[in-house]
Amino acid sequence: WRHSFLLALGATRGKNLFEGVTLTAKYFFDAVGAGFDGSLTYRQIEEPADIAKHPTALRDVKEKARMLVGPFLNRKKILFVCRENACRSQMASAFARYYAGDRIEAESAGSQPISEINTLMVEVMKEKGIDMAFRRTKSIEEVLGYMKPDSIISMGCGEECPYIHGVPMQDWNLSDPSDKPIDFMREVRDEIEKRVEKLTKNLH
Template identity: 45%
Template sequence: MTETTKPSVLFVCVHNAGRSQMAAGFLTHLAAGRIEVRSAGSAPRDQVNQVAVEAMKEVGIDISTEVPKILTIDAVRASDVCITMGCGDACPVFPGKRYLDWTLDDPAGQGIEAVRPIRDEIERRIKGLITELLPDTDTAEA
């Protein structure tokens, strides 16, 4: 972990408009400030996917004010865990970092019925990640 003792996580997908934004929203909400959260994309869109925004609102998380960001080396360097979601080799690799690749369907161009299962799978994985990073935390009540 970084010198702050607070773990940090970077979510990366190509457009930083769907999967990575939903993951960052869940982690921000469920970790309640105990984990530093970043998200970025290798080719970010100009806005977050509106269906992803709608799907997250259904579970009480507002990501409507988020803005897709470009992936930088500094963001990777500052993160303890880098989670990629379909961006291939776009994420730079640094020794000592933990890298995970979450294979998830892309919500781009999908309707709400198709995005809900993606959202729910992201939530499940986020709860598992919190358990790993903050082992004394009960995510069931969050």
């Protein structure tokens, strides 16, 4: 669901001026898993103020920005919550971003967050090709400070989960794998993945 776009300027007006940089950009964006959505290139831009004088550049850029950014601004906001925000809700939000990051803005939080994410969780998510090492735990209050969710999905934190008027809530009631063997962590991971996949398929 990653998108990329090239904006390039050149001082001369050669016909093939941007072929090299466009090819390089395509290779780079492909390497980071981003689809190439085109480019805007402008010739004979010699001075800093020249681009401002271009008859269509500003309008072109605004139109492309609306095209690329618009869908992201309309994504459904989902908050996944659990008690510690160290395992289950972290995995759920990661899978939601992985499978439907273009349609879902996913966050995770905990009713009683601990200081660090679970290392076994990081390990089993790495098996799925998802890097969790950079993630940190957050409280529900912290996330609600910058995000108003369209829905809340609890992993099983019960009455400790927040009630927000007008925001629907689901409870997946998943067992906490934080102090269990790695095989149990994998079972919970796989169950979360299945539920997230189903969620994304039914998303309107």
